[in-house]
Amino acid sequence: MILLFFFILVSFKYLIQEKNKMTNEKKSFFNERTEAGIRALSSKRAFTARGLVERISDLSPSEAVEIRVMITPGQFYRNTSNSAQASRKCYKHGDLIALTQPKTQGQAYGCSDIPLQIRDRDFSALEGMREDEINFVGYSFRPVQGNDKRKRVVPFVWIPEALRLFAYSETMTEPIKITPYADAARVKFEGADVICNVPSREKGKARYNIKLKHVPVEGSTERRAVAWSLSNDSGNKGPEHSLYNIKYNYEDDIEGSEVFTFYPHDIAAYVAVIKHFNEKHNLTPIEMSPLALPSKRTADFYTKLCNNVLIYDPSSGEKDHLRKLHIDEKSILLARSIGVYGHDETMFWNPERDGMFKDYKWQVE
Secondary structure, three states: OHHHHHHHHHHHHHHHHHHHHHHOOEOHHHOOOOHHHHHOOEEEEEOOOOOHHHHHHOOOOOEEEEEOOOOOOHHHHOOOOOHHHHHHHHHHHOEEEEOOOOOOHHHHHOOOOOHHHHHHHHHHHHHHOOHHHOOEEEEEEOOOOOOOOOEEEEEOOHHHHHHHHHHHHHHOOOOOEEEEEOOOOOHHHHOEEEEEEEOOOEOOOOOEEEEEEEEOOOOOOOHHHHHHHOEEOOHHHOOHHHHOOOOOOOOOOOOOOOEEEOOHHHHHHHHHHHHHHHOOOOOHHHHOOOOOOOOHHHHHHHHHHHHOEEEEOOOOOOOOOEEOOOHHHHHHHHHHHHHHHOHHHHOOOOHHHHOOHHHOOOOOO
C-alpha cells in the first residue's frame, strides 16, 4: 500500500513537472540559442570589462564571446551561495538612474522638458564614466500627483524584450488590441485607462489583459504631470513574473520597499498605445512617454547578448562552467552600451534611421 501511494505521488509530481515544461515553453519567435548552440560558434574569450560592449557589438552571427570577468557587482555575492542568488539580489536592489524630473505637480506644469529630453540628459552622464564602472540595471522616476506614490522602475533588459514582444504581435499573430477609456473630463488631469490585450511569449497561454493607468493622451500643461504616474493596474491577471516580483529593501534603507516595475508586457502595451493614437494623429503618448524606445542598434546588441554570449561562472553546473547571461547582467551591459555609444544611438528611436519596430531583427540566423 505504501509503495502504491509512493508510485502515485511520484507519477503525479512527474505529470506536474511535464505540464510546467509544456506551459513554460516559449513560442518559436522567441527561441534563442542554447548554451550548446553558443559553444558551437567560433568563440573568443574576454578577460576585461573594458571594450566588452564593442566586442559584443562587432560579433557576426557565427561568432561568440566567452566573458571571463564578473558583471554582477561583487557586493551582491555576499551571503549567497551561487551567481543566481547574487543576480536576483542585483536585479532587485541594483543601482538605478534616478531621472532628474520635476518633483511636484507645480514643477511639472512649469517644466518645458519632455521625458525624452530628461532621459537624454541623465543617460548622457554615463558617457563620462569608465565602461567597467557602469553598473546600473535600469532607471527610475516618480509620480508627481495622485495617491499612488510608488517609485516606477524600468529595468534596461525589458526595453528591447518588450519591442521583441511587440514585433511578434505585429508580424506573427493578431496585433495588441487597444481599448481606451479616454472620454471622461478627468482624463485631461489624470490620464486615460487603456485595456491592452497582449499575447504571451509562451505556448498554450492565453493573452493577458493589461490595464494601463494614467496614460497621457490630452492636455498641454496637464500632460506634463500625468506622464510620471503611468502604471499597470491589472491586479493578479497579468503575467506571473510581475505578480511575484516582491522586493524588500535593506533594513537601513530610508526608502520604502514597494515599487512598480515595468515588465515587457507593460512596455509592449504602451508601444501599442502609441501606435493606436499616432494613427489618430495624437502624438501625446509618444511625446510624453516615460518609457525609453530603443534604437535598432540596441535591438541588435540585445539579440547578441541572448544568442552569442556566455559567461564563466564557477557555480554553474556545466562542466566548462559557462552559462548564458542573467537578467541583471544583460541590464548592466545594456547600460554600458549607453555609456559607449550615447543616448541617441541606443535609447532613442529615430524612425528614419531605425525603421519600424516590427522590422527589427530579433531571431537567430
